[in-house]
Amino acid sequence: MKKTIVIGLAAGLILTMLLAGCKKKQQTSDVPITIDPSSIEEMSDAQPTSEIVGGWETNSEFSSVLTDEESGIYEEGVKGLDGLSYEPVTVLATQVVSGMNYAFLVYGNDTEAKASGESDLYAIAIVWKDSKGTSTLMNLTKINPADLHVKEMGDDLVGGWSVVAGAEPGVLPTEDAQSSFDAVTADLGKTFNPVALIASQLVSGNNYVAISKGSDGQLYLSQWYRDLQGNAQMSVHGVLDWEYYNP
Numbered sequence: 001m002k003k004t005i006v007i008g009l010a011a012g013l014i015l016t017m018l019l020a021g022c023k024k025k026q027q028t029s030d031v032p033i034t035i036d037p038s039s040i041e042e043m044s045d046a047q048p049t050s051e052i053v054g055g056w057e058t059n060s061e062f063s064s065v066l067t068d069e070e071s072g073i074y075e076e077g078v079k080g081l082d083g084l085s086y087e088p089v090t091v092l093a094t095q096v097v098s099g100m101n102y103a104f105l106v107y108g109n110d111t112e113a114k115a116s117g118e119s120d121l122y123a124i125a126i127v128w129k130d131s132k133g134t135s136t137l138m139n140l141t142k143i144n145p146a147d148l149h150v151k152e153m154g155d156d157l158v159g160g161w162s163v164v165a166g167a168e169p170g171v172l173p174t175e176d177a178q179s180s181f182d183a184v185t186a187d188l189g190k191t192f193n194p195v196a197l198i199a200s201q202l203v204s205g206n207n208y209v210a211i212s213k214g215s216d217g218q219l220y221l222s223q224w225y226r227d228l229q230g231n232a233q234m235s236v237h238g239v240l241d242w243e244y245y246n247p
Contacts, residue, residue, distance in 0.1 A: 062169030077127035150238025
């Protein structure tokens with residue numbers, strides 16, 4: 001179930017989270033943080049001029065080391081948000097608006113969720129850099145491996161997942177995950193370059209969830225199963241739904 005935490009911005013440049021309602025809402029691993037553009041007028045007199053429902057350009061290459069510019073954009077975007085504790089993994093995509101939107105794959109959690117013992121996980125953070133160079137976090141949505149949101153085929157999944165830390169764009173972290181991913185995507189009519197293994201689930205074999213870039217330039221979320229004999233079968237596969245991960 002998708003829940004929303006609204007972050008208001010105080011006068012001037014200080015962002016504050018509405019922490020009073022956070023504790024109750026951290027019971028799902030799928031929590032978008034949305035920011036009302038009307039509340040950031042004092043930070044910038046320009047606002048994005050298009051709805052964020054498409055038009056994303058996927059990064060041509062993924063690197064686990066951000067450039068100084070990318071790091072600066074992310075750090076300025078989350079500056080003052082003491083309730084967040086996420087580290088950027090890579091830049092997934094960009095979108096030209098009145099300025100530029102950056103979609104960061106990030107890893108971490110809310111500080112309050114961490115304090116309550118919740119595990120870290122991956123999320124997509126949208127940071128807008130306006131035409132004057134000021135960066136603002138506009139939205140952050142956690143990727144729930146039990147409830148993937150794609151625009152193509154697939155059903156929701158059941159829980160019991162373990163988030164896989166230490167994403168290295170370009171290759172999945174284990175031979176079993178990589179070989180089974182190659183097997184289930186071999187006949188899909190496109191090639192897929194892994195960006196990160198999001199989660200795994202030990203059953204009689206393994207379930208995996210990963211984000212990848214297709215040869216068509218789009219980002220995909222996939223969930224597949226590898227049995228004990230090494231046979232693999234796709235369960236969920238589709239284009240990442242930007243309308244959900246950036247509401």
